[in-house]
Amino acid sequence: MSPSSLFQFIVGFFLGVILFGAGIIGGAYFFLTNVSVNPSKHTFAEEKTSPEVKKPEPEKPEVQKPEPEKIEVTKPEPENLPAGAYKAKVTWSTGLSLRSEPDTNAERIGGVDYNAELIILSTSNDNVWQKVRVPSSGQEGWVKSGNVQKVN
Numbered sequence: 422m423s424p425s426s427l428f429q430f431i432v433g434f435f436l437g438v439i440l441f442g443a444g445i446i447g448g449a450y451f452f453l454t455n456v457s458v459n460p461s462k463h464t465f466a467e468e469k470t471s472p473e474v475k476k477p478e479p480e481k482p483e484v485q486k487p488e489p490e491k492i493e494v495t496k497p498e499p500e501n502l503p504a505g506a507y508k509a510k511v512t513w514s515t516g517l518s519l520r521s522e523p524d525t526n527a528e529r530i531g532g533v534d535y536n537a538e539l540i541i542l543s544t545s546n547d548n549v550w551q552k553v554r555v556p557s558s559g560q561e562g563w564v565k566s567g568n569v570q571k572v573n
Contacts, residue, residue, distance in 0.1 A: 503542060509553075509569040511537050517569075519562035523550030530562050531555070539569060 502508075511517055511533050519531040523545045533539060533555060540554040544566065551569070554561045 502540060506540055506542050508572045509539050509541050510572050511535055511539065511568060512570045513568040517564045519553070519555070519560065519564060521562060523552075523563045527563070531558075531560055533564065538572065539564075541569065541571075 512535075514535055516532055516534045516537070518529050519533060520527040521530050522528075533553075538556055540556060542552045542554055542561070544551050545563075549566055550563045551566050552561065553564055553569075
């Protein structure tokens with residue numbers, strides 16, 4: 422291979438790479454600019470293009486409405502918590518699994534959503550698990566410690 426042939430090959434190779442890159446960039450630019458614009462609203466054949474003229478409705482006689490009943494709202498009495506128990510809310514973003522025993526291999530008996538209220542009844546001897554009651558259902562089970570925050 423002669424030096425001029427090698428030079429032509431190198432120049433052609435780099436020119437091809439540059440053109441290929443320019444094509445990719447141009448295609449990406451075209452795609453992104455067309456995708457970033459909201460499409461125009463499609464008009465279906467059933468839709469009318471001219472505005473409709475509304476006919477005036479006949480006047481209706483006024484009907485007196487009865488006054489709504491007044492409902493007294495009473496505050497619920499505070500729940501009597503067992504000794505040492507306190508209210509808390511779930512701080513783990515995906516919620517917690519409620520287990521039948523303080524063990525990750527124990528049966529999952531339910532779940533508690535993020536920010537849901539719980540009653541902490543007790544803590545395991547190793548402080549890894551907390552026995553809880555879900556006030557809305559009355560269900561009791563165990564959750565991992567550190568995933569709740571005490572509520573006043």
